[in-house]
Each structure stands twice: as C-alpha cells, then as structure tokens.
Amino acid sequence: MAQHFLLSSAAKILSLASVFGMSDAEAEATFKRVRWPETDGEPVCPHRGGLDAYECRRPNGALRFRYKADSAGVCLGMPRT
Numbered sequence: 430m431a432q433h434f435l436l437s438s439a440a441k442i443l444s445l446a447s448v449f450g451m452s453d454a455e456a457e458a459t460f461k462r463v464r465w466p467e468t469d470g471e472p473v474c475p476h477r478g479g480l481d482a483y484e485c486r487r488p489n490g491a492l493r494f495r496y497k498a499d500s501a502g503v504c505l506g507m508p509r510t
Contacts, residue, residue, distance in 0.1 A: 434463060434464050437463065437466070439462070439463045439466060440463050443459070443463065457492055458470060468480065472494040474496045476496075479496060479497075481496060481497040482494045482495065482496050482497075483495055483496075483497070
C-alpha cells in the first residue's frame with residue numbers, strides 16, 4: 430500500500446507559518462504539488478490513474494476535483510484492463 434501523501438517529506442517540512450504567509454492561490458498550488466508530486470501538481474484519478482480531472486469547487490469555495498467517467502461511473506482516464 431502506498432504511503433499517505435501527508436506523511437511525505439514535502440508535507441512534513443511545510444510549516445503552518447509558511448502556509449499562513451501564502452495567498453490562497455499559492456497555498457492551493459503548494460498543496461497540489463505535495464499531493465501529486467509525480468505530475469507536478471496535476472490531479473490524478475485515485476482509481477484508475479487518469480489525468481482527466483477538472484476543478485469543481487464546493488459552494489463554500491473549497492477546492493476539489495472531479496474526474497470524467499462513463500455511464501457506469503468508471504473513470505475514463507485510462508483504458509480498462
């Protein structure tokens with residue numbers, strides 16, 4: 430099983446003081462790079478590894494991502510195996 434991204438060295442060296450000093454856009458970009466370091470912050474589908482993500486903010490403005498799916502709800506990012 431893969432290590433949780435918050436246990437990575439990049440996440441551990443991120444201090445609360447440095448996050449408070451960032452703008453919202455800078456903080457979002459930093460957290461995206463920590464969460465998805467292999468793709469330099471581009472979101473990856475946790476189920477199939479696809480890169481077909483789009484930004485879908487919550488009503489309160491919080492950032493989240495959705496992934497393109499077929500009619501069965503299966504991610505379209507990668508071909509089925």
